[in-house]
Amino acid sequence: KIQGPFAVQQYIVNGIQEVYRLQGVKLNDKHIEVIVRQMMQKVTINNPGDTRYLEKDSVNKFDVMDENNWIYDKEVVTDPGESPDLYAGQIVTARRLREENSKLRRKDQKLVEARDAVPATVSPLLQGITKASLATKSFLSAASFQETTKVLNEASIKAKRDTLEGLKENVIVGHRIPAGTGLREFDNLEIHPEQNGEEEELTKQVEEPASEEESSS
Numbered sequence: 001k002i003q004g005p006f007a008v009q010q011y012i013v014n015g016i017q018e019v020y021r022l023q024g025v026k027l028n029d030k031h032i033e034v035i036v037r038q039m040m041q042k043v044t045i046n047n048p049g050d051t052r053y054l055e056k057d058s059v060n061k062f063d064v065m066d067e068n069n070w071i072y073d074k075e076v077v078t079d080p081g082e083s084p085d086l087y088a089g090q091i092v093t094a095r096r097l098r099e100e101n102s103k104l105r106r107k108d109q110k111l112v113e114a115r116d117a118v119p120a121t122v123s124p125l126l127q128g129i130t131k132a133s134l135a136t137k138s139f140l141s142a143a144s145f146q147e148t149t150k151v152l153n154e155a156s157i158k159a160k161r162d163t164l165e166g167l168k169e170n171v172i173v174g175h176r177i178p179a180g181t182g183l184r185e186f187d188n189l190e191i192h193p194e195q196n197g198e199e200e201e202l203t204k205q206v207e208e209p210a211s212e213e214e215s216s217s
Contacts, residue, residue: 008126012036013032039126039128040127041060041062042127043058043059043122044057045057047118047120047121050071050117051119053120068120071117072117073093073094074117076117077089081109083112092114130145133145137165138166139155140169140173143155144168144172167179
């Protein structure tokens with residue numbers, strides 16, 4: 001809490017490297033950094049603000065960032081006034097609020113009152129390797145690590161759906177991994193050879209006499 005999450009990550013990496021150095025083993029830091037990154041991928045919600053999370057929830061930090069980015073510059077309706085479309089607690093954009101108040105003002109009706117939306121505040125969470133692996137979004141990836149029966153039972157009760165976004169779950173079902181040329185963005189990619197200037201000029205020369213013969217005939 002004093003030096004921040006980056007100092008914690010560096011401390012863990014140095015501690016693990018020290019064990020390998022004592023055994024005379026040289027290991028690149030990047031291999032340990034990948035594991036530490038997964039151990040610190042979650043954060044604890046201190047104050048959910050106006051987001052969809054609850055206090056003390058353990059959430060992926062990138063999901064919280066997306067949620068806070070979405071709620072940024074939004075307004076929370078405190079009093080809908082005489083608006084037929086808005087209700088108390090609804091999150092709307094500032095533009096929609098202005099448009100709604102403009103309509104009410106023209107009709108000489110009570111305006112909508114709102115306040116700025118509050119984003120969630122979080123604190124970093126350090127998890128062990130086992131807990132970090134079981135807390136992943138993919139139940140296939142979690143089930144392949146430990147507590148397979150428990151993970152699959154929980155997934156079936158909650159009717160979970162695996163979107164196969166990670167590497168491990170795609171390997172399990174025999175799909176291409178979503179990395180490199182296997183990225184989903186490349187599935188419908190079409191590559192066409194580009195003609196250079198000489199080829200285009202030759203094409204024009206061949207097509208022009210043919211068109212002249214057709215016009216004379």
